[in-house]
Every structure is written in structure tokens, then in C-alpha cells.
Amino acid sequence: MEAWLTEARRRFHAECLAGPITETKGVPSIADVANRPSREIATALMAKIGTSQNLAVKPAGQTAGSMFESACQNFLRDCFAQLGHLRPGTFTVEKGRAIAMFDQYAHLDELRILAHQSRELKTLLGTDYLIKPDVVVIRAAEPDSVINRHALLVDDTVARRTALRQANGARATLHASISCKLTIRSDRVQNTRSEALNLVRNRKGRLPHIAAVTAEPTPSRIAAIALGTGDIDCVYHFALPELVEVLKEQERETLELVETMIDGQRLRDIADLPLDLVV
Numbered sequence: 001m002e003a004w005l006t007e008a009r010r011r012f013h014a015e016c017l018a019g020p021i022t023e024t025k026g027v028p029s030i031a032d033v034a035n036r037p038s039r040e041i042a043t044a045l046m047a048k049i050g051t052s053q054n055l056a057v058k059p060a061g062q063t064a065g066s067m068f069e070s071a072c073q074n075f076l077r078d079c080f081a082q083l084g085h086l087r088p089g090t091f092t093v094e095k096g097r098a099i100a101m102f103d104q105y106a107h108l109d110e111l112r113i114l115a116h117q118s119r120e121l122k123t124l125l126g127t128d129y130l131i132k133p134d135v136v137v138i139r140a141a142e143p144d145s146v147i148n149r150h151a152l153l154v155d156d157t158v159a160r161r162t163a164l165r166q167a168n169g170a171r172a173t174l175h176a177s178i179s180c181k182l183t184i185r186s187d188r189v190q191n192t193r194s195e196a197l198n199l200v201r202n203r204k205g206r207l208p209h210i211a212a213v214t215a216e217p218t219p220s221r222i223a224a225i226a227l228g229t230g231d232i233d234c235v236y237h238f239a240l241p242e243l244v245e246v247l248k249e250q251e252r253e254t255l256e257l258v259e260t261m262i263d264g265q266r267l268r269d270i271a272d273l274p275l276d277l278v279v
Contacts, residue, residue, distance in 0.1 A: 004082060009271050012075040013049045016215065016238065020067035020182055023052045029064065030183050030215050037254075041246055042217040048242040068182040069095055069134045072213050072270075076137065076178070079274035087278040090140040091175065099131045102138070102174035103163040104203040131195050137176035137209070137277060141166040163205065176209035176277050179232075184214055184221040196231035209233055209277055213270060217243065219254035219261075226266040234276065235261075240269035 022029040023046070031042035046052065077093040100109035112130065143166045147153055154165065163170040177199055179192045196210045210231065215238040216222050226235040237243060240262075247255040261267035268276070 005079070005271050005274075008075060008078055011078075012071055012270065013239065015071040015074065016068065017046075017050050017052045020064040020071065021046070021052050021215065022064075028052065028217075030217055032183075032218065035218065037252070038218045040250065041243070041252070044246040044250065045217055045239060045242055048245065049239050065180070065182055068215070069180040072178060072180045073135045075270065076135065076274055076277075080137070080277075083274060083278050086275075090142065092138045092140070093135065094138060095135055096132055097136050097138070099133065099174060099177075099199065099202075101171065103141075103171040104174055104205040104208070106171055107204055108202060131198055133177040133195065133199075134180040135178040136174060137178070139173045139175045141168075141170045141172060143167070173206065174208040176211065178273075179210075179212040181212060181214045181216070181225075184216040184218075184225060186224070189224045192225055193231050200231065211236060211273060211276075213238065213273065215239070219247070219252075219257045222267065223257055223261060226261045227264075234265065235267050236270050236273045237267060238270050240267065 020029075026043065027033060027039055028042040028046045029052075032038040073093050073095055080087075080091050080093060099105040100112065108130070142164055144154055147165065154167075156167075159165060160168060162168060163173055177195075179195060181188050181192065192212055199210055200207060210233050212225055212232055212234075213236045214222065214225070222235065222237065225232065244255070244258060244262075246252075247258060258267065
């Protein structure tokens with residue numbers, strides 16, 4: 001009997017191959033066409049997960065990126081629907097939600113309004129803190145009827161400030177921020193890291209999970225995001241076991257780099273992500 005997550009992972013790959021990942025003259029769009037190892041690794045990687053169904057015109061960069069975000073969103077949404085017994089609560093997975101909408105970052109909306117009223121303050125603060133993660137996992141505040149389902153745990157005299165209670169007028173909590181990068185280039189590395197650091201620095205309360213998902217085939221570029229600590233929890237590759245197989249088959253020296261990232265808990269497979277988010 002096949003595991004449900006195995007089938008979910010297969011559907012995720014199928015969605016990637018039907019949209020954001022295309023092929024031109026046999027070269028997958030995730031490859032850097034000017035880089036021979038990138039082309040060879042990407043071609044062999046695609047052969048292991050399937051053939052692109054989108055052989056027409058390659059989507060523009062932003063369009064392909066948005067399609068990859070949607071594939072990641074759909075995968076996480078389907079997985080969370082199966083994991084309620086491990087992480088009770090009301091969770092949703094969405095795209096393009098500003099962090100100021102959530103409890104830990106609601107003060108940033110007030111800061112934005114003040115900055116809009118003062119040119120000097122706006123110049124001083126900038127706009128780097130106004131983040132819209134690619135994909136977010138949201139936990140809704142709970143009504144007292146749910147909290148008190150098995151016993152009278154709360155009433156009007158206690159727990160008046162926790163963000164978990166709807167009765168406190170709390171906003172939803174940002175449970176996880178997922179940066180989705182179909183491929184990795186130097187500018188995308190900086191964007192991912194700066195967004196992560198802003199999430200860390202600007203929060204009031206619980207830090208959300210901060211992760212990145214990529215289909216980048218080149219180990220050195222994956223390492224640009226994955227290595228180091230303090231900003232991103234972990235990087236998740238859309239087909240990590242297959243990537244490792246390709247590197248072994250092609251006898252790539254970069255296999256050691258990938259194994260270092262895996263052993264160092266800095267790189268995991270997309271199938272690990274929903275279970276890690278349950279923690």
C-alpha cells in the first residue's frame with residue numbers, strides 16, 4: 001500500500017511539470033542554459049520525475065514563479081488537511097498575504113500609517129518591513145466554545161491577551177512563511193534572506209516557521225540559501241532524493257556539498273515540509 005504523502009508528492013510534481021517547468025529543445029527551464037552542469041543535472045532530474053507537459057512558450061519569470069507558488073500552496077493545503085490529528089486547529093494556506101495582517105506583525109500596519117503621514121519618518125523607515133511572503137500558513141483564533149470543549153479552561157477573568165482567543169479580538173497568527181523560488185539567482189538569495197531577517201526582527205510574539213522551497217538543480221546555488229543559520233529554518237528541494245541520485249550517477253563532486261547540507265539539517269525534501277510545520 002502506497003503512502004498518501006507519496007501520491008501527494010507525485011501530484012505536486014505533475015502540477016510543476018504542467019505549468020512552471022517547461023522544456024525547450026530538451027532543456028528544462030529550471031536549468032541555466034549557459035551552465036553545462038546545470039543543464040545536465042536538470043535534464044536527468046526531470047527524467048526521474050516525468051516529462052514537462054508544457055512544451056509551448058516558456059512563461060515569463062514572474063508567471064512561472066507564481067505558478068510554482070501555487071503548486072507549493074496546493075501541496076501544503078492538501079497535506080494540512082490530513083494532519084489535523086497531529087496539529088489541531090484551524091489552518092489555511094494562502095498566497096500574497098501581507099504580514100501586517102497577522103497578530104505578531106499588526107503593529108507594522110500602524111507604523112505604515114504613521115510613516116505615510118510623515119515624509120521624514122517614511123524616509124527613515126523605508127518599506128523593507130512591508131513583506132508579502134510567497135505562501136503563508138495561517139492559524140485562526142479560536143472561539144471559547146472550542147477552547148472549552150472538554151472543560152471550562154477560560155472565562156472573562158483569565159487569558160485576556162492571548163492571540164489564540166477570538167474573544168480577545170486577536171488577529172490570526174502567522175504560523176509559517178514559505179519563500180518559493182523556482183530557481184536560485186543571486187538577487188533571489190538576497191530577497192529570501194532579507195525577508196526572513198525582517199520576519200525575525202519585526203515580530204512581537206511567536207516567530208513563525210520560516211522556510212524556502214526551490215527546484216534549483218545546481219548544488220552550489222542551493223547552498224547559497226541553505227548554508228548558515230539564524231534566518232531560514234531549512235530549505236526544501238522539490239525533488240531531493242532524485243537530485244541525490246542524479247549527482248551519484250553523474251559522479252558529481254557537488255554530491256558532497258548536498259550531503260553536507262542534508263546531514264547538517266539545512267536541506268530536506270518537499271515531503272518533509274508539511275510534517276516539519278506541524279511541530
